[in-house]
Amino acid sequence: MTAPLLTLRDFSVARGPCDVLRDVSLTITAGECVGLIGPNGAGKTTLMRAALGLMPARGHSSLSALDRLVRARTVAWLPQQREIAWPVSVETLIALGRNPHRAPGHAPTPEDSKAIDSAIARMGLESFRSRAANQLSGGEQARVLIARALAQQTPLLMADEPAAGLDPASQITLMTLFAEQAAAGDAVLCSMHDLGLAARHCTRLLVLHRGQLVADGPPAAVLTADLLAEVFQITAHFAQTPQGPVFQPLGVIR
Incomplete structure (x- = not known):
């Protein structure tokens, strides 16, 4: 049996006297x-x-228990804040994803160069390679930072709202890439607000509500009318079509 890439057990987080996350496993x-x-x-x-x-x-948390270098080789992290402040080239920034795999000060190896080139190609950034990363648009900067995470070549990728700020074509391309990454044997955990993208591209959904895990399973089993009403206060249309699952929010329950 394959070893888990992330395990949380009775996991809680407090801010001040209040738990904002309670007993998640x-x-x-x-x-x-x-x-x-x-x-x-x-x-x-x-x-x-x-x-x-x-x-x-x-x-x-199985990840927080790891040594920092081992953790950096196990999981790539894409935070929600994605503004680039450094006046470095796109290629240089993406190359930072290779830092866990080489000693400080050493030149990139052929394996590093291959990983960087692959990440650039997968995010469609070939024409941006030599441009200053901090001079790109917000959506372009997001794609560069996603490429940096891909260049890290970890078995687990965690991303906080990775589709935010991307145009529809880029959102679909990104989620398709994540699904392909998982199908090839890696794992992806990404927080999302777009339930349509989640239903269409994710193999599994975790639902948090008021700091607790209230549902866990395939999209069709999770996105029920009762859960949507209780957690999101919405009605929606969810159908299996020849083109795949389609989910569309319809209205707000007042």
């Missing part, structure tokens, strides 16, 4: 493209940051 294994969904303030970003060891937590 889950496991993510190779081959899964997992969408983490829930309303604003449900705890999605908190869960991922705490699981990575970036903020204090109670309970067990």
